[in-house]
Amino acid sequence: MAKLAAHQSAVTTKMLFIGDSGAGKTGALASLAGAGYNLRILDLDSGLDVLANLLRDPKSPYGPDALSRVDYETLTDKMKVSGKRLIPGKATVWERTIGMLENWKGAEGENLGGITSWTPQDVLVIDSLTLLSTAALNFVLAMNARLGQQPHQSDWYQGQQLIEGLLQTLYDDNVKCNVIIISHIAYIGEENGPVHGYPNTLGKALPPKVGRYFNSILMARTSGTGSNQKRKIFANSVGTVELKNTSPLKVKSEYPLETGLADYFKDVRSGIGAGPGPEAGMQ
Amino acid sequence: MSELPAGTPNTSFSQILPGLQLGVDSTSLGAFKTCPRYYQLAIVEGWQPRDQSVHLTFGIHLHKARESYERAKAEGQGHDDALDLVLDEALRGTWDRGLKRPWISDHKLKNRDTLLRTIVWYLDQFGQNDPFETVILSNGKPAVELSFKFDSGYKSEATGESFVLCGHLDRLAKYGDNYYIPDIKTTGSTMNGFFFDGFSPDNQFSLYTFASKVVFNFDVRSLVVDGIQIAVGFSRCERGLVQRPPAVIAEWYQELGHWLAQMELCAEREHWPMNDKACGNYGGCRFRKVCSKPPSQRKAHLESEFTKRVWDPFVSREA
Numbered sequence: 001m002a003k004l005a006a007h008q009s010a011v012t013t014k015m016l017f018i019g020d021s022g023a024g025k026t027g028a029l030a031s032l033a034g035a036g037y038n039l040r041i042l043d044l045d046s047g048l049d050v051l052a053n054l055l056r057d058p059k060s061p062y063g064p065d066a067l068s069r070v071d072y073e074t075l076t077d078k079m080k081v082s083g084k085r086l087i088p089g090k091a092t093v094w095e096r097t098i099g100m101l102e103n104w105k106g107a108e109g110e111n112l113g114g115i116t117s118w119t120p121q122d123v124l125v126i127d128s129l130t131l132l133s134t135a136a137l138n139f140v141l142a143m144n145a146r147l148g149q150q151p152h153q154s155d156w157y158q159g160q161q162l163i164e165g166l167l168q169t170l171y172d173d174n175v176k177c178n179v180i181i182i183s184h185i186a187y188i189g190e191e192n193g194p195v196h197g198y199p200n201t202l203g204k205a206l207p208p209k210v211g212r213y214f215n216s217i218l219m220a221r222t223s224g225t226g227s228n229q230k231r232k233i234f235a236n237s238v239g240t241v242e243l244k245n246t247s248p249l250k251v252k253s254e255y256p257l258e259t260g261l262a263d264y265f266k267d268v269r270s271g272i273g274a275g276p277g278p279e280a281g282m283q
Numbered sequence: 284m285s286e287l288p289a290g291t292p293n294t295s296f297s298q299i300l301p302g303l304q305l306g307v308d309s310t311s312l313g314a315f316k317t318c319p320r321y322y323q324l325a326i327v328e329g330w331q332p333r334d335q336s337v338h339l340t341f342g343i344h345l346h347k348a349r350e351s352y353e354r355a356k357a358e359g360q361g362h363d364d365a366l367d368l369v370l371d372e373a374l375r376g377t378w379d380r381g382l383k384r385p386w387i388s389d390h391k392l393k394n395r396d397t398l399l400r401t402i403v404w405y406l407d408q409f410g411q412n413d414p415f416e417t418v419i420l421s422n423g424k425p426a427v428e429l430s431f432k433f434d435s436g437y438k439s440e441a442t443g444e445s446f447v448l449c450g451h452l453d454r455l456a457k458y459g460d461n462y463y464i465p466d467i468k469t470t471g472s473t474m475n476g477f478f479f480d481g482f483s484p485d486n487q488f489s490l491y492t493f494a495s496k497v498v499f500n501f502d503v504r505s506l507v508v509d510g511i512q513i514a515v516g517f518s519r520c521e522r523g524l525v526q527r528p529p530a531v532i533a534e535w536y537q538e539l540g541h542w543l544a545q546m547e548l549c550a551e552r553e554h555w556p557m558n559d560k561a562c563g564n565y566g567g568c569r570f571r572k573v574c575s576k577p578p579s580q581r582k583a584h585l586e587s588e589f590t591k592r593v594w595d596p597f598v599s600r601e602a
Contacts (some may be wrong), residue, residue: 090414095459098504143458143507144522145412157476158523165526 011120011176013265014171016084016129016211018185018199018241019220024257025182025233026127030054031262033069034062037178038122040112041072042102043130048072061258071106077138085165087148093135094162097126101169115170118177124170129163129183129210133201136162160206166212178265181214185241197241216263217243220257233260285310285340285598289329294598295449299442302327303550307435307543308450308596309487315546316486323555324570332569334369337470340386341393344373345467346453348402352410353417353454357425357474362411366403373402392471392513401518406580408520410563415456415465415507426455430599431498437543441551446543449596451594452491454515455501464491465507474510479523482508489535492527503527593601 019025027050041048054060055067075096076089101124104112115124128130137159141147144155151159170179175263181199188204189195198207211217219234219241233244233255245251247268255263285308286466287293287419295306304326315322324330349371377386377395388394418426432449439446452465466488470478487504495503498577506525511518549555560567572588573581 020566036423092459095461140524142414144413144520145408152521154475154521161476161480166486167529178562223498270382 001190004168010267012176013180013216013246013251013268014175015178015180015216015218016183016213016214016216017220017261018183019209020185023220023222026051026259027054028233028261029073029125030060030062031124031259032065032265033066033281035262035265036121037069037262037265039070039072039125040118040122041070041125041127042100043074043127044076044093044135045128046074047127048074057148071104071112073100075100077134077135078092082148088142091135091138091142091147092133094139097132097135098166103168104172109282110128115177118175120178123180124177125180125182128181129198130182132166133159135206136166137202137274141213147276149281155257156203159202163201164209164213167210171213177230179214181260183210184279187240195240197239211242211244215244215246216264216268218245218261219243231257233257235262235264285594285596287593287595289593291593291595293329293593293595295364295595296327297439297442297444297550299444300550301441301546302553303442303444303547305439305444306432306447306449306595306597307449307546309490309540310597311594312539312542313486314489316542317530318558318568319549319555320445320557320574321561321568323549323572324585325451326594327498329591329593330570330585331590331592333590337388338386339346341398342467342469344376344398345401345405345469346428347376348373348406349454349467352406353425353427356410357419357423362406366406366410369406370399373399390490391515392400393469397513397515399516401469402519403511405509405520409509409522413456415458415463416457416521418457418462418501423441426452427457431494431501431598432597433494433498435539435543437540438515439547439549440544443590447597448490448494450487450490450494451599452495452499455495455499455503456507460594462494462495462501463505463507464488464503465509466491467509467511469513471513473520474512474521476523477520478510479508479525481525482506482525483527484531484535485525486535488525489527489532495534496532535592 013151015119017025025129026047029039029051033055055062055070061091075093076094077091079086080089102114106112109133137151137155138147140155140158141149183199185196185197185206186200187195199210201207201210219238220231221234221238222229225228234243235251237243237254246269250267250270251264295304297303299304311326313327351372352365352369355368377398379386385395411569417570419551420426427451432447435446435448437446438444456463492503495501505527508523508525510521510523557574564573573584576584
């Protein structure tokens with residue numbers, strides 16, 4: 001038996017952060033670096049420009065040290081032309097992703113160890129589940145010497161197994177760091193049934209199961225147009241997209257994108273005295 | 284081969300406590316886990332059906348083909364030449380010189396024709412374009428049919444002798460920066476994802492992963508099943524990943540102590556109880572008819588329907 005007061009959700013956030021392309025998901029990470037968390041980002045989307053620009057700007061509201069708290073590794077495969085199609089020359093992203101999780105090598109050669117050695121002060125970010133899923137499927141195809149070809153049904157299944165296995169690992173209690181997996185939204189409808197928004201991964205069977213491996217599901221969303229455009233982070237279900245959080249009594253229904261993730265982390269840890277506590281506040 | 288003619292001394296068993304196997308491979312351990320009585324008959328006493336299982340014969344030739352192919356490639360031969368060599372070897376291997384006739388199998392899926400076809404189709408897909416490159420050892424030889432033998436860390440309480448784990452890895456391969464153990468498995472059924480799920484948990488693969496770290500110092504994270512569906516008109520190859528996280532291997536190793544203690548208990552009592560819930564596994568146990576008979580009639584049935592051989596995991600395949 002264990003004391004509920006000591007449950008890891010009090011100090012660790014395992015978050016699925018979803019939103020359509022351009023909703024501001026990657027840029028929203030800046031507030032966590034500003035709040036003192038160490039971000040370690042697996043960048044499969046090759047889209048960290050916005051985060052770099054936000055943190056590098058002399059007028060950045062996230063403080064001068066925030067940039068130094070972000071480590072990243074961009075993982076992509078070189079493409080080649082096959083017939084009239086572009087296909088990966090070699091499928092390496094899945095393998096390299098797993099390798100980084102087992103033994104993260106920093107930009108300056110420092111060894112940050114595996115994710116099981118990280119602390120609640122650290123945040124693992126995978127950007128994004130969408131491309132991680134493609135990487136898993138490509139790995140299965142490459143393994144079968146069929147890279148670039150139409151996947152067989154068993155390939156989909158095996159790819160799903162790889163993704164689900166990884167999610168299970170990240171949700172494991174032995175992983176004490178925070179985890180944020182960024183994902184696009186796939187709208188999937190059952191036959192004659194309602195359409196739901198799910199994290200975009202392989203097939204139709206896996207997306208509805210993904211949420212169970214996270215204690216928080218938040219969504220970034222843009223509303224309005226032109227100068228009235230506002231970007232927010234939602235913590236309660238929106239439309240056909242089911243969201244969830246660990247502290248319904250403390251968490252607000254929506255947060256501003258600029259500070260939202262840090263605010264959410266602060267809110268779910270408030271009153272327990274067990275959180276990592278920001279080392280640097282946003283200016 | 285670990286299989287030796289009847290009458291050959293079995294060096295894997297204790298001299299102090301006959302019936303206690305000290306050299307344990309995945310076949311022996313798997314047999315005991317399935318049913319102690321099956322283990323007694325198949326491993327301790329060495330009974331086997333008079334006709335060698337067609338599945339075993341087919342598997343031996345297929346594994347040999349992959350091994351020979353890798354050796355030929357490591358010597359610098361191209362795919363076509365290596366395949367020619369392998370086929371020549373398979374043709375000779377399935378020819379009974381004494382009887383001047385080919386190996387005759389009454390199995391519609393596993394016979395000489397389907398063996399040759401399977402070798403060609405399998406190596407065409409997973410030979411010349413194999414993304415898993417066979418590791419070349421420091422002696423320049425390919426890492427195929429690697430025999431291993433190491434102290435398990437467990438000892439017999441009764442005799443003080445060490446239990447030794449042993450076996451053979453088909454092949455050690457590299458993909459990117461990571462090491463894998465590929466292993467060929469055949470089936471008569473359509474392969475889907477569930478086919479590969481059948482290897483987790485699995486005694487053989489857990490032992491192989493453990494051995495790769497302990498003996499060969501390769502940090503193997505997964506095994507790769509080269510699944511081959513053998514049908515009347517085709518052979519279809521699919522590969523699947525079988526993962527073995529360190530925590531799973533640690534659990535397997537811890538429970539190994541329990542199973543070895545059980546083996547010792549049975550040897551001390553000279554009694555290997557029947558697990559009558561395993562009789563129907565995999566199409567039915569080969570000893571089902573034996574165990575169905577009253578104990579007084581079993582020996583006669585064994586002697587009429589079975590023959591004896593010695594299963595000695597201490598004998599390496601190179602021997």
